[in-house]
Amino acid sequence: MADADEDAVRGTTVEATQIEVDLSDETQDFRLLNHLNFLTDTSSSSLPRRGEKDFEPNPTEFQADVLSASRQAMHNALAHPRLHNPKTQVIAIYAPEGPPPAPAVTPGQDTAKTPSRGASVSPDACVYVPSPKGQYFKSMGQADRKGVIWLLPEEALYLLERGSLDIRWPTSITGGTTVEEGSEEEEEKLSIPMSLQAAYTCLIGRGGLTLERFTVFSSLKRIGYAISRAPGWDESTEVDDSVDEHSRHAYTQPLKRGAGLAGILGSIFNWINDPKSTSSTAAGPVIGYGIHRNYADIYKKLALIPWYDPTLTPTRNSLNTSSPFRVIFYVYKPSTPIKKSALPPPDFRIAVINTREQTTAPTLPELSALLESTPLDPPHGEKMARQMYMRLRHGYRNVILAVVDQGVTSFLRVADVAFGKERLYEGANVPTGPKKGGNFRKKKR
């Protein structure tokens, strides 16, 4: 009897329609990985459909089998080793003391390195690659003048984790070998590879790298973005140039016209049309007496409420924001050409928030300080000019909040929207001319 039930369950395996869902939202069935057979057949490397799930546990053998198969598949996938082909192996060495400071004597293990050569290397870098090869160093690492590439902790950990870098313990920690000094090759052979565990232990927590920051870094890196640290990375550097009193001016008073000839002409015409201007609102109708020749005029006079104009806010020093609401990563799309020595303006700016430390939503001052620290990025382009809602969504300044909840990351885009700048009455679809026949609308042809 139970068998009959199970057969019925077996029969209905595949649902007909699959709505588009964010696959990373849910726990994935690792059995799908087995179908991916990436070693033999790369043509099926597209991501699999998600597995079918049951509503609740039942005591059937079938369900137990499927679950155990899923778990086995997960076990196998996670147990996959990180191997390095000797031909392509890139070896790096962990340097707990960081790059040698310019004038000082170099720490123990890199006796071969001449001092005063790590000038361009970030002091937070702590892993160096003596003979860099491969594609990864195009967007990561900083070379000192000797051609040795120094990696920041997040870069080194990411590369190790994806199996592209073999980091070794320095002999200063593990102790020297009996092999005579100088034969570097021999030393490399006898140095101990760092485990994933050791790499996390040594690299997380170094130079402000929290696990949350690393999670965000690696999840973006995996899907192809290039990332660099923003000036706000270091929480202790705070600059206080008080711009707060300026931000009040961002509220535009109604009826203010822009400068320029058009503005002046406009105000003259307004004055001609309507000599008794709205100054008499207390006594009379809001739009004043007089002849109203078009709707635009009337609407303009109805715009009584002050509105926020993001273009008028002063740009704030990015260091004048308080953690965690400050930009710590600059992110570049894969299509953006990157030159490590002269980074272009980033495509995205990211602030990382740990939900266990920051349990409340940002306050308005925090959020506006964060937005003010990003440069003005008004909507542009043909598509934006055409579509108002695209413009509204894009906003005038924007920043991305990466909210990390115990390893689960959500990305939120926050933009400074200027509704006041969208004059609906000036749009193409609204009657602008003199009033003609009430609400009558032309039939669409």
Next chain:
Amino acid sequence: MESTPTLPIPISYVSGRYLLFSIDAVTYLRREHNICGVLIGTLPQIPQQNVFLGLPLELMPEEARVLVDKDVACIVDEARAHDGMRSRLEEDRRQYLRDLESQGQLATRMLADRKDQQREQSLKEIDEKKAKGLAAKAAKAANAAKAAADAQNAASSTSAATEKGEPKSVFAGEDESSSLSRTTGTSTPAPHQAMGVTPTTSYPLLPHPVSSSAQYLPKPEVPLSYPLFAHLHSRGYFLSPGLRFGCQYVAYPGDPLRFHSHFVVVSAEWDQEMDLMDIVNGGRLGTGVKKGFLLGGPQKRRDEVESEADRIETVRTFSIEWAGM
């Protein structure tokens, strides 16, 4: 897979977070103790996606606490444990390196075997295509050149596929060279060098930290929602962090690998004033995604009891659903 690792399982305390690096521990805790955690690492075999992730596994402090309270796990300060690297004897190091090398050689051999199989199969395919091409030649001489070109394409298709985009894994380079050697006709592979191996955990190089219980760190600090977490966990629910779904925890009736979640869970203190809107929002949210909105908490405050464990016993839960009337 059904093995039980040595208890208690060491949970790595790294820079304020709780991590697991041992695959056996991860599988065991999932199977026997309903602890899932969140995988946060890159899978080396498919590193360019975010859907399937690998080790390490991040545990919520609540999860770590539940395990420590059950004496299944202990918290180990990894930074201190890795100081042990300084005191390894040279003999240990050499032994460890030898172990790694033999692992690497094993991996090389397995890959070579797999490659041989692949090569045989693709050679077979090419032969079939060639046979087809010959048949076509016999039938229609004019098409012969095109058929040969097809066969040529088939021969190079494997390498073309591996070259598509970036190499997907460390083996990609290997595959390429294999297809190259096939096309050039040298069928005997050169004696392989051992693969380099990056181990996942630092043991057995370091002494297993469980051996010295003096090194255990104190129990993890937990948020006020811990009693509700522990209560649901003790009832067999699997719990995941839930902020992305608009709640504190998502509760699954079984392993999330297999089952959809049933509840979006929010914890509250017993005498905590709540905004009615929050309850309405939670109810709407839960009903909208076919789950129940579960609201619960202990009836005692922290200052009224000796330990968190006493609070767990007093937990009451309520589920709120939009009724279809």
